[in-house]
Amino acid sequence: MRIPLALLALTSSCFSALALDLKGRIQWNEHCEGLGELGQTKVVLDNGRLHGGVTQDGTFVIPEVPAGTYVLSVLAHDHAFEQLRVDIFETETLPEVRPYFPGTPLNPPSTITLPYPITLTARGKHDYFVPRESFNVLAMFKNPMMMLMLGAGVLVLLTPMMMKNMDPEVMEEFKERHAKMSGAQSALQSGDLMGGFSQLLSAANEEAKGATSVAAKGPSALGAKQRGGKNKKR
Amino acid sequence: MRHLSLFLLCLAACTHALHSYEVGVTDWHKPLAGVPLVQSHSTAPVFHRRRYEDGQTSSVVLTATQSNVLAAIHSANGSIAWRHIFDDDDHIIGFKRDTDIVVALSGPGGANFRVFDSNSGHLLLERRLHDLAAGRLQEPESLGTSVGFGAEEKEKDIYVLTNGHTLRRLDRHTGEVRWGWTAPDQTSSVLYSKIFVTLSTVYLLGLSKSFASYTLHVTSLSPDGGVVVYSGNVPSSIKTGFSQAFVLSDVSAPDTVPRVVWFEDGKIKSLELAPELTAKPATVKGAAYKTIEDVGLSEYGQFVAIAENGSGRVIKLTPEGLKVIWEYSDSATSPTRTGSIYSGGLDVDGHPYIARVFWAHSLKTMSAHVFASHLAEGKGLVTGYTFPFKTGEHGIIRHVAVEAANPEHYRVLARLAVTTTTGAVQMWQKDQLQWTREEGLADIRVAELVELPERKIALHLDSEHETFGARVARQLLDAQDFPQYAVNFVRRFVTGSYTSVSTPVVAPTNASEPLSRDAFGFRKVIVAATPYGKIYGIDSANGDVLWSRVFGLGWAAQVGGQIIPAKLFVTRTVNDGESPQVVLVTQRKASNGLVDTVLFHVDALTGEDARRQSPSNDLLQGEDAVSGPLVEAFLLPTDAGRAVVLLDEFLQVHLYPNSDEVKAAFAAVAPSLRIPLRSGPPGQRRLTGHQVPSEVEFTGLHIAYPTWSLPFPTGEDIFAVFARPTDPVASLGKVLGNRTTLYKYLNPNLVGVVTGPPSTAPLSEKATCGVYLLDGAKGTIIYHAILPSVGGRCDVKATLVENWLVYHYYDPEVVVNQAKGYRVVSVELYEGRGVDDKRKSSDMSSLSNATTDVSVYEQAYVFPRGIRTITPTSTSYGISVKDIIVANENGQIQSFPRRFLDPRRPKHKPTTEEAEEWLIQYDPVIPDDPKRVLSHHYQVAKTQKIVTSPALLESTSLVFAHGLDLFFTRIAPSNTFDVLSESFNKPQLVVTIAGLAFAIVVVKPIVARKKLRERWYD
Structure with missing residues (x-):
């Protein structure tokens, strides 16, 4: 069976x-x-x-x-x-x-x-969850925007000190250049593209020239200027 | 409007997903097992003591349930230890436990054999024993199947009897069949149903049908090879089948010869089981008996016999034969108490106990008498006590499982696992209730979310007429809370701990306070009704049962019956000023076959009878609205409030409440009603539209008359009729990227129909399923799609919201490109022939021809998996995007964003205009994103329906899923644009501002000094 x-x-x-x-x-x-x-x-x-x-x-x-x-x-x-x-x-x-x-x-x-x-x-x-965005100071400062801002802040604080210690002639030149640049910038901003460009170009040219002329003039001029500066202060 | 929708789309673009800290705060999950199957011993709850390797033991209640789940519930706390969910078409026939395993048989004739680890619930073995089509269906299902374990000390093999005639010996670990035996005369009337295994012999007990009764048939086989030793009938005549025939043996006295016991004509007969079956049947001497009951202690040689007068006697197997060892006192049938339930159980040491449980009418309590045969020097000891079972809350006890402890001599501590008619499972330790599981909630038929009223903060009574002194006193009294308020205000201001969308909605307040809603309206009452005759109010904040009521049967209480919920309507909301009320429409099926429609009208906050007919601690009595079955019921907002309209089988219109105001209001709106109803016999199904005249017939009732009829093809039966939810529609059109508008087709009479082959028809590959959209006012087909069936079966899920139809089906296509899989089709209907073609479909006359001017946009997608149900989200103003929520076959509740299902997704790279609408390029596959699984780690099993309901916040929709488990969460399809974002970082804001302030403090003197210096030196 x-x-x-x-x-x-x-x-x-x-x-x-x-x-x-x-x-x-x-x-x-x-x-x-x-x-x-x-x-x-x-x-x-x-x-x-x-x-x-x-x-x-x-x-x-x-x-x-x-x-x-x-x-x-x-x-x-x-x-x-x-x-x-x-x-x-x-x-x-x-x-x-x-x-x-x-x-x-x-x-x-x-x-x-x-x-x-x-x-x-x-x-x-499966990961079902998204992590929570929590407040973290370090993470906040790791943000590139934050770093830029910090850098800018540091510069703002440091520039007067640097200016103070800077050689007066270089300072003069820097100021000049800065004025030109800002002029170009304002021109650009106001819409005068050509004017802005030409200003930039001329600034660049003069820079090149200035560099050679400074080298040519030698230390005497530099010294005179320095003295002048000192006199003024006193 | 345009900007708003753009804004919302933009928000929708940023994926919304769950945060892990929201788990258990914004959602909850109640895993259930289902109502225990108590009809048969093989499925009913039973205590099982689990032994661990370190010698510890713990006890669980094992049960198979009506939801087709095999579950183990911790006796100590009532939580689920493990559960195994069986397929809907794979019914559990029975289970049997051994020390460390549980064996379950399921499917027709016991076709599927599974072995589980009793501690972890892990599936150890799964085997198909015979073809499903070869399975014989028996009534009851457990007939013809049995499981037995070998009589060895260890490594017991499993003996499985299936289909009433096949016995197999299977290896415990591998499931390998050692031998099999099939009855040679399968066509004969012998149906085997029990296995009894000894060391030397395997006995199969069967019944062979003779003229007016059954004759016991015994076959004995050798356990080693399955060789038949003897097979023959035992001279007997059993009337009732296997409930009154079983084998008695005694594990504590292995030398005692086992006996087969059966009940025959008022006598208890028994026969010694020997391989050759040479003995003659013996009769238990003494009184005449009414019946015998196997209480689950047949292996311990005990059972209960009920004498003619109703008194219960415990009969024990002794070497000399059967002997009455105890008679329960006061157990004879009496009008002062109900009949007794007998149940057997064990203690840790394996001693048997038999409990007798009955309801004493005089004391209004349950009584339990627990008999222990081994105590009092073997003379037997009964411990009696009463326990306060609340019959008004849980109905009547249907089944009792018992486990006992004997901590000291003459003291017995019994634990009873009680199953009631309302589907509750309770654990009583002596007279202490340990826990209650409302397993009836595993079968919710209708559920509705009801809004809560605001908390009453101050009551200003009679402020006109109060005196100066009284006013000062009152204001001083009010002012005493001010310091607390001020402290709270400062704290809130500093820490930023505002109520946010992910804070728990129930503040830890005292329970006596009336229910009130939270700031965002996330807290609601879920009113749910089950076919176990109970309606529940569930707190949506944590899933606790706030109130519950048991239905009274009305006149049917005399004959017995069942109340099956059909529909649930919220007839009064908090916006109407008073506490909200619901009306439950049910069908009462009396045991004499009469069906009535009964209404239950309750307060949604307390469960009180709104008709004030039944006291609050008693049964809830309903109103017999229609004496006959119900055809259709719907809620009609009238000038006199919301009325429930019921149509009986003669199409007579019944109203509830049946006041003159409501009648007059109904008569005014009656001619504008259009009611599509299913009609026709199976195979010739049709949808027939009905109208209601404003005049009443001589009976005082309106009688609806048919106006149109839409026959479906002969091979199509109506599976489902669905309509659009009554949620508000925020915008009537959709502005496209090129500044044109598509106007939504919002015909209020639009109904959807899902069809498929009738269940009576034979399965055929050629059968098709169908999805229709009809104008319910005149039967015009507006959209129709023919879908393939899977081997003649249809499983189409569809949902309709606004002008958007979404349906899901399985495509077994093997013809064109052989890409079988699940599909979802998204269909949008717009007015007219194209853009800027406005027809005002939302308030168009139903007689207008323009109702058929529709342009259809549709797109099919490949869906990741099968689903059980589908539903759209619902928000209070309908401004938020509508997402689709599905319960998938993995036990997850998952949302699918509208952006992916948009039928206007371009097939090319989106142009700037399309990009402006946030359309993304068509991709046939809808991504299966686990981040959109709302139920995350919870296994939400066997979901039947998902109910969505708006919160007070427009952005948020509440989601409640029921089926086997209950699950509640909330979802923001367009992100929570109307509250401060969860990720908003108040500390960061504070730190930034503080930092800036500090910088100002530091820099200010520096700047001042610098300015001063400049004045001097420049």
Whole structure:
């Protein structure tokens, strides 16, 4: 009366002789270390009518899958998995597994085939939150705008001191140049483009000239000026 | 308007996402298991003591539930230890526990076999035992399936009986089938239903149907190879099936020969189980019996027999046969108490206890008598006590599971896990209530969010006539709070701790204060009704039950019945000046088959009967509005307030409240009503439009008459009819980048219909599903799409808001480019033939021909996954962008921004004009962004419906999802543009200003000195 195992298996699957139990496993990795982290998870084909649950050791079996082309996906709550294209044939051959990207046509199939039984790994853990922007003085000063402002502030404080220590002749020149530049700037601002340009150009020319002339004049003139300055102060 | 919408779009562009600090503050999640299935021993709640490796034990209540969940609930605190959610079409048939594992069978005939770790709930094994189509459906479902464990000390194998005739021995760890045995005569009438395993033999108990009763059939097999030793009938005649036949054995006395016990014609018969079954049936001598009950202690050799007079007796298996060891005193049938529930349980050491629980009418309390057979030197000891079960709040006890402790001699401490008719699960430790789980909330049928009134700050009574002294006294009294106010003001000013959108909405105030809303209107009352005859008021701030009422059955109380909620309407809101009220429309199905429509009218804040018919601590009695089933119900705002309009099966119009004012107001608006109703037999479904005449018939009721009819194709049945929510529409048009306007098609009679093949029809690949938009006033089809079915099944989810229709389906297409997957289609309807074609559809006469002048913009997208329900957000003025919220099959509540679903997304790089509208280039795939998962780590399982409701803040919409779990959160589709941003940094502002002030202080003398010097030296 006892019926052999094979016969029993046959009777249980007599309705779908061509169906196959699709097997695979989820490889635990650093994103997902076990079923406790993964939670109750299903591996589904297409819209989920055929599915299998992930067991504690990561394996899953989707029973009685008829021949056809399917898209396999993992319904995990907190983890991301890739989708696969699975072809199951009417013959005894093993299913073909290929990577699949959602939204792309299934045909032509990808040329890459993956081994069977299917191995899946978590590609990452979903991050649901955005970090809070908290007040941080250091971060505030790391902001380039802030740094510029700080730099400008330092300059404002330092310029009078630098001016004080500067050589009077250089100072004179600097003032001159500054006046020209500001003149050009104001001209530009007022819309007189040509005038501004010509002023800039002339300023540049004179600068070149001035540089040579200063070098030519030598130290005497410099000394006289210095003395003059000193006299004035006293 | 244009600038505003641009501004909002700009805001929408910046992604809104959750902050981790908002978890549990702005949202809450109540995981539920569902109402325990108590009809069968194999699914009913049972205590299970878990043993850990360090020798510690803890106890859980294991149960299978009506929501198709297998759950373990901590006995100590009532939280869920673990739960496994089964698919909707994979019914749990039963489970059986061993020390460290739980085995569950599910599906037709027990097709799916699963093994769980009893401590963690992890799935250890999953196996399909037979093809689903080969599964035999039995009534009850548990018939023909059984699970047994081997009799060895350790490494017990699992014996599984499925489909009534197949027995398998499976390895405990691998699930590998060691051997299988199938009854040779499957066509015969023997249906096996029980397994009993000893070291030497596996017994299968079946019933074979004979002329008027069943005959017990026993087959014994060898456990090693599954070889049949003996198979034959036992001379017996059992009337009621397997509820009164079981095997008794005693684990504490392994030498005692196990017996099969059954009930036959007022007698208890038993037969010794030996492999060859040579013994003759014996009868228990003594009184005549009414019935016998397996109380879950058959492995401990005890069961309860009810004598003719109703008194309960405990019968024990002894080496000499069955023996009555105890008779519960005062357990005979009596008008002073209800019938008793018997339940067996164990203590830590494995001693059996049997509890008898009944309601004493005279004392108005529950009584429990716990019998312990091993105490008092083996003579047996009963501990009796009463416990204050609130029957007005939780209905009647339907099932009791018991666990006992024996801390000292002659003292028994019993713990009862009680399941009630209203779906509550309670834990009583002696007479102390440990915890209550309202599992009925796992099956909410209708829910509505009701706004709360403002807090009354000061009451100025009669200020005209008060004397000077009284006024000074009052003002002094009022002024006593001033210092506190001033302190608060300063603190608020300095620290910037304003009420923000992410602060908890319930201030820790005293509970006696009446319910009031918070600053932004985030706090509401969720009124929800369940088919377990209960209506709840839930605080949306934290999910606590504020009040609950149990429905009275009215006249049906005599025969019994069930009240099934159909619709819930808010008939009075806080804007009407008084406390808000709701009307629940229900169908009462009496046990004698009569169906009535009953209304329950309650105060939403307290749960008091608004009709003042039932006292507050008693059952809530409803009003029988229609004696007959309901066809349609809707809320009609009239001049005399909001009225509930009910249509019965003869299309008679019933009104509630049925006052003369309401009648007159209804008669005035009746001719303008257009009511589309489903009609026709299955296979010839049609939608028929109805109108109501202003004159009443001789019965005093208006009778609606059909005006148009829209037949659907023969292969299409109506699955759902949906309409646009009644939210206000802020703008009638959409200004485009080129300064033209598309006017929204806002026909108030627009209804959507989802169709699919009738459930009676055979599944066919060719079947199609359909989505229609109809003019509900005259039946014109305005939009129609034919969608593919998946093997003859349709699962189309659709929602309509303003002029925007969104539907979701699965496309199994394998023809053109083979890109199967989920699709979402976004459809927008605009008036006329194009831009600047204004037809005023929102207040157009329904007779106008212009209602069909519609231009349709639509676009299909690939959706990341399947969904369970879909709903748009809802805000108080409709200015904010409408997002789409879905409950996906991963147990997440996720929002999808309108920008991605916009049907006008260009297929090319957006031009400047399109960029001005914030349109982004078409991309077929809608991104699956975890940052938009509103439910984040919460697993919101089996969501049936999402209810959205506006807050006082225009930017924010409240979201309540119910199904198995309850989940509440809020969402700002256009960001919170009407409150100071969460990220606004007051300290930074203060520091900057302080820094500048400091700089001024430092620089000022320097500048002054410099100026002075310049005066001197220049």
